Each structure stands twice: as structure tokens, then as C-alpha cells.
Amino acid sequence: MSHESINKEKARRAAKHPDRPGEDCRAEPGQYSPVVDRARCEGKRDCVEVCPYGVFEVRRMEDADFDGLGFFARLKSRAHGRQTAYTPNADHCKACGLCVVACPEKAIQLVRR
Ligand code: SF4
Numbered sequence: 001m002s003h004e005s006i007n008k009e010k011a012r013r014a015a016k017h018p019d020r021p022g023e024d025c026r027a028e029p030g031q032y033s034p035v036v037d038r039a040r041c042e043g044k045r046d047c048v049e050v051c052p053y054g055v056f057e058v059r060r061m062e063d064a065d066f067d068g069l070g071f072f073a074r075l076k077s078r079a080h081g082r083q084t085a086y087t088p089n090a091d092h093c094k095a096c097g098l099c100v101v102a103c104p105e106k107a108i109q110l111v112r113r
């Protein structure tokens, strides 16, 4: 897990956000997972920087996901080097909700599995 990528200031700000959803890290891992809207995500990495459990990874969007985007979303994605967030460690999510409020694009939803 990539705890060394944590930005403490951003995480602190997200923790105080009044709209933070989730269960304050009290959920058992695996009950919730973050879902990224690829049409919104701009690969800005705030999710990587605030998640205490190393759930996210930002990398080039896979072809299948890119092909599923609409015309304007594809243009936008190209403008951001096709970078997007994936959740290789979604099983570690404890539903703290920090990523949801930290994402500047409002691209993340926390869903019960
Ligand atoms: S989901 Fe939001 S915070 Fe994460 S990389 Fe995409 S734009 Fe950035």
C-alpha cells in the first residue's frame, strides 16, 4: 500500500469536510468501495494523496474504459494524458469518505458492495 503518498494537509482538510460520507473508517474492509466516474476523473491524484489505505492508483486509462467514454469525455481525457484513478486495493477500503470529498472533480462515489 502506498501510505508514503499521503498528503497530510489535504487529508486533514478532507476529514473536516461537512459533506464527507462513509463510516469514519469504522466499516469492515470490503463492505464499501469507491467507484470512479471516468468521464469526470482528470487524474489529479487527490484520492491517492488522502486515502489512508492505499486503495487508489492513477495511471493511463485502459482502452476498454476509454472506448466507453462519450465524445467530449474522450477529448477531456486526452487533454489530461488519459490519466485516471483505478482502485487496485478496493478490498482495503474502510469507508472513511476522504476520497469522495477530496476529489476536485466530484468523480468518486462510495458504494456498498
Ligand atoms: S478520482 Fe478525482 S481525485 Fe482521484 S484522480 Fe480522478 S480527479 Fe483526481
Ligand code: SF4
Pocket (backbone or CB within 6 Å): 022, 034, 050, 051, 052, 053, 054, 055, 092, 093, 094, 095, 096, 097, 098, 099, 100, 110
Ligand atoms: S473511502 Fe475508502 S477509498 Fe476513499 S479514502 Fe477512505 S478508505 Fe480510501
